[in-house]
Amino acid sequence: MEHSDYDVVVVGAGLVGAGVAAALAGTALSIAIVERAPPPPESPAWDTRIYAISPASVRFLESVGVWQALDPARIQPVRRMDVSGDAGSRVVFSAYDAGVAALAHIVESGAIQRALWRRVGAQENAVLVCPARCASLERDGKRWRLGLEDGRSLSAGLVVGADGRDSWVRGHAGIGATLEPYGDSGVVANFATERGHDGTAFQWFRADGILAYLPLPGNNVSVVWSTPEAHARELTALDPDAFAARVAAAGNERLGRLTPLTPAAAFPLAVMEVEHLAVNGLALVGDAAHAVHPLAGQGVNLGFGDARVLAALVREREIFRAPGDPAVMRRYERARREDILAMRLVTHGLQRLFSLPGRLPAAVRNLGLNFTDEVGVLKNLLIRQALG
Ligand SMILES: Cc1cc2nc3c(=O)[nH]c(=O)nc-3n(C[C@H](O)[C@H](O)[C@H](O)COP(=O)(O)OP(=O)(O)OC[C@H]3O[C@@H](n4cnc5c(N)ncnc54)[C@H](O)[C@@H]3O)c2cc1C
The missing domain is CATH 3.50.50.60 (FAD/NAD(P)-binding domain)
Incomplete structure (x- = not known):
């Protein structure tokens, strides 16, 4: 032996x-x-x-000589984060406000x-x-x-x-x-978009879960929809075009029509x-x-x-x-x-706050988001946390 x-x-x-x-x-x-x-x-x-690789992780990967070896054509810097609540509120973080070149970089695993x-x-x-x-x-x-x-x-x-x-x-x-299972699954898939994302990562806190569009180079996005398991099963059972239409509608058609690039896959959270x-x-x-x-x-x-x-x-x-x-x-x-x-x-x-049903929690979380957008210091703290 x-x-x-x-x-x-x-x-x-x-x-x-x-x-x-x-x-x-x-x-x-x-x-x-x-x-x-x-x-x-x-x-x-x-x-x-x-x-979404944070600036701290970029520095780590640089220190081990790996970041420099990645193909830059397949890396998308995130210049803005646009987060919406489920009752119309919105908060936008920008790399410019945070004084950095990018809030994160989107890279393939x-x-x-x-x-x-x-x-x-x-x-x-x-x-x-x-x-x-x-x-x-x-x-x-x-x-x-x-x-x-x-x-x-x-x-x-x-x-x-x-x-x-x-x-x-x-x-x-x-x-x-x-x-502790959340009872939710992350449904992931990539799409080509009708309109350009301009380096913006979008996130919607919705009654049926949290939907994120992460920008990829070109007019492409990677979508993660964290949603209750039954809904995730329903979404992954749809044919690719019907699923793309659901994702586009859930994201308020912000980037126009979506064309599927990969089949949807779901992971328990x-x-x-x-x-x-x-x-x-x-x-x-x-x-x-x-x-x-x-x-x-x-x-x-x-x-x-x-x-x-x-x-x-x-x-x-x-x-x-x-x-x-x-x-x-x-x-x-x-x-x-x-x-x-x-x-x-x-x-x-955040997950618990946004998964509570009812009008009062909805009002509180949307108030929270609008408040965050107006209070620069708090917003910057959140950005710092995201930057690692
Ligand atoms: C839907 C979803 C979306 C996500 N999105 C993000 C995101 O946007 N940003 C982010 O930072 N993270 C994200 N994550 C989390 C991310 O995937 C993990 O945190 C990351 O993969 C962890 O890396 P790891 O190396 O610790 O583990 P893993 O990637 O699980 O690697 C473990 C390795 O160990 C090997 N292995 C396992 N058992 C054995 C064994 N017995 N013997 C030998 N080898 C073994 C496996 O083959 C594998 O290569 C997401 C996760 C999910 C589910």
């Missing part, structure tokens, strides 16, 4: 796991990244998974993951173990021993669980998680909290560590924050070659708790 020793084993080479490995490039630490499947291949069609993989693949201190599935995880003195289904085993002083919301690592490390972000020599990052409502489009940004902070703490102790040191784990837990909690409270609170 083949066995290898590493300083760090990362399980999951999604955006966040690959981000941790890339952020440890150039160190003396040896890293293995275990992943069950490679990223989707390049395609001229737009990915259905599109992220696959493009970032492929660029991260190329980066990690060229990294001298890292190996990608793919395809591979985990079979066992045991504590062995001060190290972890990870067994793979094909009989290989790897040991490390630090295991990073970056294996998504249903994290195998989290379960096998005995870290509890509470998953839930908020998830974990008991610990780190235990003895094991840290959770990305969706393995938290799930928030996609209404703020911050899931992957929180994950990049985890990757940046964990890698920085590990780098500080590089000379000791003890990346899973209890002090590193404690500092990671402390550093990330607050950011994750703040994001959960904001997204959860």
Whole structure:
């Protein structure tokens, strides 16, 4: 049976796991990244998974040499956010008001993951173990021993669980998680639009959920409609043209007629909290560590924050070659708790406020939006939160 020793084993080479490995490039630490499947291949069609990458995440991706490697023709800067309540109120945030070039950048998930993989693949201190599935995880003195289904085993002083919301690592490390389903699904699809979006991201807080149009290069948008599961099933069962007409009507025809580019897909939405972000020599990052409502489009940004902070703490102790040191784990837990909690409270609170039926909640939330538009300081605070 083949066995290898590493300083760090990362399980999951999604955006966040690959981000941790890339952020440890150039160190003396040896890293293995275990992943069950490679990223989707390049395609001229737009990915259905599109992220609003915050300026803080852009800086992180720049620091690991990945942002520069992305094709600029497939990146759309967001210059304005136009948010409407369900009784006619509206708030507009602009990059100009916030004194930045863009509030966020819309990028395809696959493009970032492929660029991260190329980066990690060229990294001298890292190996990608793919395809591979985990079979066992045991504590062995001060190290972890990870067994793979094909009989290989790897040991490390630090295991990073970056294996998504249903994290195998989290379960096998005995870290509890509470998953509270919203009873909503996110329905996603891409469309060509009749009118130009001018770099504006639109969001409508509606009685039947939250609808977002994220601008893509050209006259194209990526749509996320977070809506009760029964409604999501009804929407995904429609033929593509009928679905496009529903999405256009729900967005008040703001960009005119919509032409479908991809079929609609639905994902169940839930908020998830974990008991610990780190235990003895094991840290959770990305969706393995938290799930928030996609209404703020911050899931992957929180994950990049985890990757940046964990890698920085590990780098500080590089000379000791003890990346899973209890002090590193404690500092990671402390550093990330607050950011994750703040994001959960904001997204959860907004989601709850906008899902309450009745005229009074509708009046309150619309008053809230108009108030926000008039109070510059508050608006700027919200923008700062979005900018990370
Ligand atoms: C509808 C919807 C819209 C969203 N929109 C946005 C948005 O606009 N902006 C945003 O920031 N976020 C958004 N998110 C959230 C975003 O998708 C996640 O936060 C992000 O993908 C998390 O990345 P990750 O690397 O932590 O996990 P994942 O992307 O889940 O990656 C986990 C990786 O681990 C691998 N893996 C899993 N188990 C194992 C195992 N046992 N062994 C080996 N490998 C394993 C998987 O193959 C995968 O590659 C959205 C989510 C949804 C559902």
